[in-house]
Amino acid sequence: MRSVTKDNITDVFMGYLSKDTDPRMREIMGSLVRHLHDFARETNLTHNEWRAGIAFLEGCAAVESADRHEFVLASDVLGLSSLVDMLHSSPEATSSSVLGPFHVSGAPALPFGGDMKRHYGGPVLLTEGVIRDVEGNPIAGAELDIWQTAPNGMYASQDEEQDTYSFHGLMTVGDDGRYAFTTVKPVEYTVPSDGPVGDILRACGRHPWRPSHLHFIVKAPGYRSLVTEIFPDDDPYLDQDTVFGVRDDLVMTYVERPASEFPDGMELSGKITKPFLHVNFDVTLARD
Numbered sequence: 317m318r319s320v321t322k323d324n325i326t327d328v329f330m331g332y333l334s335k336d337t338d339p340r341m342r343e344i345m346g347s348l349v350r351h352l353h354d355f356a357r358e359t360n361l362t363h364n365e366w367r368a369g370i371a372f373l374e375g376c377a378a379v380e381s382a383d384r385h386e387f388v389l390a391s392d393v394l395g396l397s398s399l400v401d402m403l404h405s406s407p408e409a410t411s412s413s414v415l416g417p418f419h420v421s422g423a424p425a426l427p428f429g430g431d432m433k434r435h436y437g438g439p440v441l442l443t444e445g446v447i448r449d450v451e452g453n454p455i456a457g458a459e460l461d462i463w464q465t466a467p468n469g470m471y472a473s474q475d476e477e478q479d480t481y482s483f484h485g486l487m488t489v490g491d492d493g494r495y496a497f498t499t500v501k502p503v504e505y506t507v508p509s510d511g512p513v514g515d516i517l518r519a520c521g522r523h524p525w526r527p528s529h530l531h532f533i534v535k536a537p538g539y540r541s542l543v544t545e546i547f548p549d550d551d552p553y554l555d556q557d558t559v560f561g562v563r564d565d566l567v568m569t570y571v572e573r574p575a576s577e578f579p580d581g582m583e584l585s586g587k588i589t590k591p592f593l594h595v596n597f598d599v600t601l602a603r604d
Contacts, residue, residue: 326353375512383473385417389513392416392559393522399560406540406602408450411563413545416531418471423461426485429582432499434482438467440584440592441570444496447489447534447599454493455601461486461533462497469505498584501570501593502528504553517558524558527551532599539601546597568597 320328329349333342355361376386391397392414401412426432433440447458463484465471472482489495506524509517517524529545547554549567570593578588 322357326350329353372512372516375515379511384508386508386511386513388415388417389507390516392561393507393513393517395560397559401543408600409540409602410534410542410544410600411565412543413561413563413566414559415533415543416559418473419461419463419531419533420471420473420481420484423463423481423484423486426462426487426497427583428487428490428494429496429585430485430487430498431583432462432464432483432485432497433584436467436500438500438503440498440588440590441501442496442498442578442582442592442594443530443597444494444595445597445599447493447495447536447601449539450600450602454489454491455536455539456489456491456493458489458493458534458536458539458601459486460489460495460599461535462499463531464499464502464529465505467500467503469503474508496579496582498582499530502530502548504528504551507558522558523556525553525556526559527553527557527562529561534599534601536601538604540604542599542601544599546595548595568595570595 326349330346333345337345356366359365376390379386388397397414401414405412447455447460449455461484463471466475466478466483468475470478472478472480472484475482483499485497487495487497504525504527507526508514509524514524527547528551529547532542532544532546534542534544544566545561546566546568547562549569554562554567572591573594574591575588577594578585578592
């Protein structure tokens with residue numbers, strides 16, 4: 317096409333697509349390019365601004381590694397990750413939330429009542445609950461993948477002083493659907509801000525903080541897998557999570573209990589001498 321103009325370039329692009337293009341690919345690419353072209357026209361995008369955008373993408377690629385996923389982080393702080401989660405969450409199930417860029421696959425098995433705190437300082441947190449279906453029935457054999465930051469606010473994949481699977485565990489529940497484990501109280505932390513995503517946050521006058529949370533991936537045969545997080549209701553960043561991950565049903569309350577109330581049948585039973593924090597959080601999975 318020789319007579320390409322600023323007004324018809326979108327239609328010209330669509331005309332270049334092969335008639336054999338997969339329909340879903342045509343829909344996604346067509347919508348993407350229409351919005352992209354409309355954005356450039358609406359803002360009268362300059363060459364310098366276009367180059368800055370390209371430099372941002374190149375900067376993300378430059379710091380991307382097996383342990384740091386800058387493109388995922390960019391998606392997170394722009395709200396895209398959370399929006400995709402919400403578009404595809406089941407209204408009957410526990411809300412999904414962002415996976416984040418620091419999940420490590422292959423976590424070691426964590427038995428019922430197992431401990432992830434180990435030698436780390438900080439308050440002991442006992443977390444327990446039941447994994448259920450939408451009718452309230454326990455889901456036998458469901459798998460719970462758990463991870464969180466250490467008390468220094470860093471994930472194991474960020475911190476050379478931590479083991480690869482520090483604060484990671486994989487639990488399979490019994491017939492009653494119950495899970496229980498101990499860990500250290502999570503802390504709020506900042507997402508990495510020393511790269512291109514940090515530049516975007518500062519340019520927009522935004523902070524890099526996330527409220528403290530536990531990450532869960534919950535799976536069971538015949539059910540939709542759930543990626544989610546749970547947040548304490550007293551966290552100072554609960555209403556301003558920089559990656560938009562908080563949902564009403566994911567907010568829970570830590571209850572302080574005396575050491576004498578720590579239950580039997582746990583790895584730390586008989587070893588708790590100070591008050592501990594306790595939370596019950598049930599997870600609901602939707603049928604696949």
